[in-house]
Amino acid sequence: MIVRISATDWVPDGNTEHDAVEIARAFIAHGANAIDVSSGQVTKDERPAFGRSYQTPFADRIRHEVAATTGAAVIAVGAIASYDDVNSLLLAGRADLCAVGRTHLYDPHWTLHAAAEQEYQGPGATWPVQFRAGSRKPPAARTDAVRPRLSLLRPDPADQAVHLRWTPTREPAPVS
Template identity: 40%
Template sequence: MSQLFTPLKIGKLSLENRIVIAPMCQYSAEQGKATAWHRIHLGHLALSGAGLMILEAAAVEAAGRITPQDLGLWDDTTEQALAAVLNDVKQYSAMPIGIQLGHAGRKASSDVPWRGGGFLSAAQGGWQTSAPSALPFHPADAQPQALSLSEIDAVRQAFIDSAIRADRLGLDLIEIHAAHGYLLHQFLSPLSNQREDRYGGSLENRMRIVLEIFREVRRVFPINKPVGVRISATDWVDGGWDLSQSLALSKALEAIGCDYIHVSSGGLSPQQKIDVGPGYQLPFARAIKQQVTIPVIAVGLITQPAQAEAILQEGQADAVALARAMLYDPRWPWHAAAQLGAKVSAPPQYWRSEPHAVKGLFKS
């Protein structure tokens, strides 16, 4: 029996298989508001047969957007826009849907990737960025403002408020974004955090804000709905955040009720040196899985069904997340089920598409 198509429980949420649609920024919002693009994009992914879909990073405040076109969940207007999209999607899909909540920190105020992704000045529509310390991501970027203790309190409250909005939207899961060089990752890494107060210096201090925000989000989000954390297991830079620190963070998160760890890497420094290849982040997921009992989600150039199946069969992770591969092939779970001799959910409007060679593929 295919392990990829066996059920999985994350906290109290039951998934019918172990395929996760990873958060993927679309840079297609208007002042943080979801648009018709999101209705189309999320709608067809919600019909893919995956076990879980996690929406792209939603900024918890306007200044926390990566680009001016980022999705947000910081006020009634952004909440209402996303509600309209989700209501349409949920009419036709029972797939559990979560959301990633994040803040870009010093990597905010950037242009969209297809225009180069460079830093935007105020004259170009950008804004003042913030960070643990006044250190820019790239030397050519404007200097971020080092967050005061009261401003850290405000960021924490923004995560709380967005989590409450996520629950009102009927979302099934929250993923706190502490990866890819964004604000919470900036606090974790000694390369970007040179504070001398209780949020800097020791590993315990650098982890503090992540643990605080997790506790607060867990406090306000219903206990029957999971809260997990996405981390970058390493900065891929000497002297930066690394696997040993990620193991300590993962164990600390598990101890306070974290429901899963989603293991990525990199994004904090332009000096990173990554040997990219199929499954290049799997050693990090495997190492973390050996240290915690909560589910571990692996991600990173997982593109083939046999590859995904082997990851689970070998115990390297509990679930696999796909991003670019899912954009390229939005029916990836269907094709994986066909190759692995499993069944997958599909809308009845599409049942006639079932190939003759794999009759019985779709669950009725």
């Protein structure tokens, strides 16, 4: 069972990160397998301290003070928008999992794109058949050595006005 908690209410006299540790401890003691650590969204008076991965310190604290001794997983959320953020949080031991909600709303294939950019091919990164053509990161610039497939102008300077892809089916009528 996964339980989502609000680590702080971001208001005076509301829940704090100290309370969150005890709330997480109680849920884990009663059978929760993972704690999804969010914050706020409980009152219109809240003043959150938004920023990149801004809720991660709460997950980090719960992971080290509670989950480390119980085996429960901790999920970090909140403005985690890049695979670099995810990798950094996981490798630093700040969380066991990361949830990237708004990122997936913006790009439903975010996980697949992150896998492609890191050249990962394995479980969890299987492209649906109809999207496999997009499974490789497209070239971003000429430095990616993409060769032109056609030349837009004929090599003879006299024919510069004729587009290469235009092939008349019969001789054009003479211009008078």
